[in-house]
Amino acid sequence: MVLRGREAELKELGELVDGPEDRGGVVIRGEAGIGKSALVAETAAAASVAGLRVLRTTGAEAERDLAYAGLHQLLHPVRAGVAQLPAPQRDALRTALGLADGASPSAYLVGLAALTLLAEEAAAKPLLLVAEDVHWLDRASADVLAFVARRIETEPIVLLATLRDGASSPLLDAGLASMVLERLGADDAADLLDAVAPGLAPAVRTRLLTEAAGHPLALTELPSALADLDGLDPVLPLTERLERTFTARVAGLPEPTRTALLVAALNETTSLAETLAATGALLGTVEGRAGGGGAGRVASALPGGELASHGLARTSGAAAATAGHLATARFPRVEPEILAPAVEARLVELSAGSVTFRHPLMRSAIPAAATPASRRRAHLALAEALRDQPDRWAWHQAAATVGPDETVAVELERTAERARYRGGAAAAIAALEQAARLSEQPETKADRLLKAAELAVDSGRRETAERLVHAAKPAGTRQRATASRLLSEFEDGVREDPARVAELAVTAEAVAADGETDAALRILWSAAMRCFWTEPGDAARKALLDVADRLPIADDDPRVVAVTAYVAPFERGQAVLENLRKLAGATGADPEVDRYLGSAAMQVGAFDLAARFSAAAAPGLRAQGRLGLLPRALAVQAWSRVRLGDLAAAVPAAAEAARFARETGQPFMYGLATAVQAEIAALRGDHKQAKTLADEAERAGLAAGARPVLATVQLTRGLIDLSEGRFDDAFADLRRMLDPADPAYQLALRAYCVAELTEAAVRAGQADALRDILAELAALETPSPALQIGLRYARAVLDPSDERFAEALRADLTGWPAERGRVHLAFGEWLRRQRRVVESRTHLRTARETFDALGMTAWGERARRELRGAGESSPNRGPDARDKLTPHELSIAQLAAEGLTNREIGQRLYLSHRTVGTHLHRIFPKLGVTSRADLAATLKALDG
Template identity: 70%
Template sequence: MLLFGRKAELSALAEFVDRPAGRGALVCGEAGIGKTALVEATVATATAAGLRVLTTTGVEAERHLAYAGLHQLLFPIRAGIDALPAPQRDALRGALGLAEPGEIAPYLVGLATLSLLADAAADRPLLVVAEDVHWLDRASADALAFVARRVESEPVVVVATLREDERSPVQDAGLSTISVSRLPDEAAAHVLDSVAPGLAPDVRERLLREAAGNPLALTELPAAVDEFGRLDPALPLSGRLERAFTARVAALPAPTRTALLVAALNESPSLPETLTATGLALGPGTPAVEARLADADTHALEAGLAEPDARTAGARLVEPDVLAPAVEVRLVELRAGALVFRHPLIRSAVPAAASLAERRRAHLALADTLAQHPDRRAWHRAAASAGPDESVAAELERAADRALRRGGAAAAVAALERAARLSEARDAQAARLLRAAELAVESGRRDTAERLVRDAQALDLSPRRRATAAWLLSGFEDGVREDVSRVAELAELAASVAADGETEPAARILWGAAMRCFWSEPGAAARERLLAVTDRLPLPADDPRLVSISAYVAPFERGADVLERLRALAGSAGADPATDRHLGSAALQVGAFDLAARFSAAAVPGLRAQGRLGLLTRALAVHAYSLCRLGDLAAAVPAAAEAATLGQETGQPFMYGLARAVQAEIAALRGEHDEARTLADEAERVALPSCARPVLATVQLARGLAALSEGRFDDAFAGLSRLLDPADPAYQVALRAYCVAELAEAAVRAGQADVLRDVLCDLERAAAATPSPALHIGLRYARAVLAPTGEADELFEAALRADLTGWPAERGRVHLAYGEWLRRQRRVVESRTHLRTARETFDALGLVAWSERARRELRSAGEASPNRDAHAREKLTPHELSIAQLAAEGLTNREIGQRLYLSHRTVGTHLHRIFPKLGVSSRADLARTLRALQDR
């Protein structure tokens, strides 16, 4: 294939084929710019190099059919599905319609697709081609993006094409972008001369000017030049090209035009389907078609849309020869039982040239042909409807249910919205619009959800539906970007809904409002109103929702009750991962980081298995935050890294920011100050524009820790003090109370002890109302380091006598501060015991900055303290550490892949890198090494 002017693009694509080892390219450009030609050349190169090629093409008519594109891509290797692990196998078979689906998690489908492609690539490298990804159904596009992000070490290359100014999830999958621009003048002239030699000079010049370097225009516009050598200058280039194709279609015989119209409206390239439907469209033939046409004609007449056209009698048997004229003029190609349009603009030009009656007839014919494909049939019936039709609306609603079971939320939203437009009763219309809006919220599609809610609110809604419409949009980003007055409004809304006896909707509204109390600060009055409404709900006191709402809204005032409920519920942790996730967050609010780590750890495996990555992100963030506060950096590092990755992937910017802030805190504790600053700055950039308070609070904590370990005590005190200033965006009601120890230390070393004593009065009052472990641990530490000389001994001993089981970092902190105080009191021998304990504790936990400080103090106390050797596992990236820990637990590569949403071959590649870093040669050695490090 000779392509003029595309040497650079072909070379870039050839590089991926020459070394097929993960990722690939996204080829972008305007319609007709030659993206398909580049892909075809790449496919030819790949085939010659021995790669296997799998392809799928987005079709606009298929956008509402969940996993239609993925089905096309994986069909040639579907036999390998049976070898997948059971959860993946069942999910993928259900998604592709190869089995009756249960509830399918989209990310589990993505993992199954990755595993299937990786297995196929083990025999022969793969080139995965996805054309026109802007028209892929959303479920398929998400699965493809999932794969593209994770083919790190697989012999799999992904090449996708995207039309300019369109959007697709594949854009965010990390593929290299190849932008295809218009051809330079010399190459454009070569193209035109090769397809239309001998043009008159003025016509040639005009065509070159009009085509402006677009290859499709250069090859197609010559046929559109009138006898005077003119083109319509009023149309854009794509319009002129469509008009050129339309003119070519208009010259075809009527049966051929009908066949082309049916093919253009059909979602499938299946030639038998097109021929069967064409036969029905050419004549009524069956009572079913006749009845539907009559019914549709009645709607059309009533709506004043069209006059029904005359119909031929008798359905026809149509042979492939009917398409021969279209093949001759290069509009379509016939390939092994498939009809393929030469370009998407041809496909769009054909329906545009048909009348409304012709399009309706074609849709109805397709609906009759597709009786065994209920989803496609429903959409064709809907397209043929000229007005409200409850039977079609109900059929679309059933299609939405099927799409949901297969994990196709976007397809379900589209089906429900279309069903709403066809609903005959206003109440049914409102119900379908609101259900579609709720699914759009869950899918993260804010613009769609807002539009659907506005449409529903324009109807005469019942009180319950008005309530649903009012709170639906609160699901986005936990209301971070909304005005804080919204919290009080939600409280009143929940009260009115509860008064109507609607307990469940009221509880959901209150939960959304409670989340706002975490991310923003609505004020005491709004918090009190939320509690008052919550208290009146007829739910058991130990209902996890009530426990969580109380924790978020009143972490100190209700702290004692929340902790009692949490400890009682801890015995059932692991029963329901979503509930555990909520309870983990509740425990974090009240400073019970040990319980927060326990609940979130219980939630993570279940959320992984269910493929609920949105909730998994939140559970991992809470887990990482809690573990970091407890000092368990070895476990916090991979949890925070995965939470950050998934936060980006699932479109949760503030969870991403929180995970990044926790990573900054970890870096500060490890003495990696430059890294801590970089991560804190990144998290702040995410959170500051919307004042996401928990992120900003954690950023200030990380900066304060870094400043403490660098000896910048004034900076540390100034930064940490911001957490206690209600006027500061870093102020967060709960989290402000859980950095007391760090603040106390900064104050003492910065000479601000008297200032801190005044500040602590507020927290002492809060402590009187709650048994919050983190708050009381911090206050005991602060009282000791701030105490007069005569009282300090007893206060330090009291801090050490407290139950610090599960809080090793806090115990180490007290030993360090006590040892430092004893040395300053010239009780050097006594100080060494505490300093040595602190050093050993911090060494074991990997808190490098703190262990180095203990070493310096020990040397000052006259005891040699050699420099600490870096733990072997600190040589691993967070990703590698996750894999190493799971391998040490005895999991196979495939099981690790399922846990971390990687292919098992990628896991194997990582282990080959991990073994030399740790100086081990087997999994047994790996387990022993990590176990020894854990025991240190």
């Protein structure tokens, strides 16, 4: 049937599939029955004619708690290609889909595997990916589809998804275009009604058009309810009226057919064999059939049944055949003809061993109209039919259980563990919640809810974690400590009372007193994080230190070092630095340890060590697919690299940190990475971009009181002011970082902008105020490299002399080229003012060359101006090759220059190798090179 009133939408979707490259995809949104599926069907048919291969998955409400069920359905036709994936991706995908045993896979590694597999298939034939009813997809599959959607812009792949109005999905934030379907206009609605129900009496036709109000499903289905039209309450929402027409249609069917329809509606899959088997069990036509699907049967479940237990039988012919074989061996033979009346009533369709409802509203209406007892019996029958599939057995048994039942609860807990093992956190959380509902003891219930909350924390779902912790109503020291820790796990949460830190100190002390040392240390780490993002005050910091000092753990334990650095970066700076230097020799052993040691080094101003630890952490976090932790390591690396002056390394790290932080829902880290990008732009002299990025970062930081974000924003604004000659503004902006009452105050970071503050103060005539600030910072008595370098520079500029500048240059500035260049510049400027012009040129020339090499354009131009004043012409610096690349392109170019293949680069950056190749084809002409060897030589020359 020709779609009426959808010409514009069909044209847009037709253009999408005609040229899938650089298109991405579309999310079609609209109310139930608005015609989303019809539009997709037309588009899929057109895509097939155009030569695209169509892969499909459809969300099912009953399948939402079966991890990766939707992904299996999508990838089943191309499953042969899994064997050719790189080993880490292959193992992750096979484990996620229950096809093999392996380490619990990261959702992002599964996403990369799916992307690689689809990109390989698309290389042979362009793909149209169809995902219908994504609001009902299991969360793990939806996350993977969103991951893929963000990365197909250069692939011959189009993703077409449908989403019900008011529903949420990760695909909404995946960069896909949005298409909202409205109801049909009056003329189109009349044409559609006349096509499906010609010859209606005028009065009936008018009534139907009024009732349907342009709703396509209503226009096609309400005519079948003409006999009961007067009984349709117009006050009811249209969806409910439609459901009533469907249930009225069911009521007229034979009882065996109604039974089969109820079973089919409650079944997770469309398997006809499963529906018929469970219907046979429910009808009880074989004498002596086993009833109830008791828990004792689960022990005999075979591992081979695991495939279907994840909802995969919907697409696997082998699994469906097996289910059918088991069913006929166990239950009375029920023929498909039992559903024939439902087919004639246009409720379901039978094809290729499957039974599908013509619309999801039909599927939901049937259980809603059944009695609770009937639904429970149907669930029990399905459990009996699926007793060799433990996960699905457990869910149906739970649905049939009203009161506490520890036997079923234990099986649900095992289901949760299998889901967690495959990386399906959302499915595991749902199973544990159900297990808690069925728990017989309050303590066991609380333990299961807290275990679910832990999974929610691990997957970054703060609201879910908080809901579960509160529902647990923890009792006893152990449970209360666990609850307290879980509520404090989020580094990037919303603004909270800094007094929370002191409470955590008390909790950690109580847990430690019970001998739970590791748990106490985890609580301390959570509290230490708060000391970075917020300011809890001296008393809270001291309380944390006191607890840490009493723990029976060595002072050089990386966890203790990190906690100490966050809580007391100056008071304990000497010990922290000594331990960090010892631990630096063991980088690469554990990426998570390297990550928080990198953060610890940043706290104490050892930016060279911070960059080293963070750079060591990144490869391991990438390989493990831990994209939630990766942006944290990258942001610290970028922040530190900028302070060192290594913009070439900082640019791609900051850009990638921002991208992954946004993708993984970490607003604090996104704000910090964006602030670093703003600082880079300011140093490069791109003040317009710097201001835009600083404003964006400030919005993220203010929303949650993230002090490091706001401090970096103020540093950026001070750099812009300095470059533009507004020294009073620069001093005011930078001084905010040192005011404890200002939200931009951060205990550690405030001490690491001394050079910029000195520049501003001296030029703004604020020397006396600067002396007070320097005295306060010097009193910290810490060996912090960044602070000591800044203080030596400040003393030389504030009270200049050959000896003071020589002292600043004699300091160990290995790895700190920007600071060395800054000293040379200040020394040269002072010498010129002393009319020692010839001597000044040497220092100014060194400063210019240093800043040019570092890409610090604003500082390089300042050195040029001073050189011209000293009587030496200085050629303007044109943009170097790196300036011509986007941060993303620069990251790819650097990896290619290191000798990595496209596939290896893709694995590092979570892109398909085809996307990497497309970027390199754009990079080469930008840099004027024709080969990887030329690329490596060009970038090496710049770094030299």
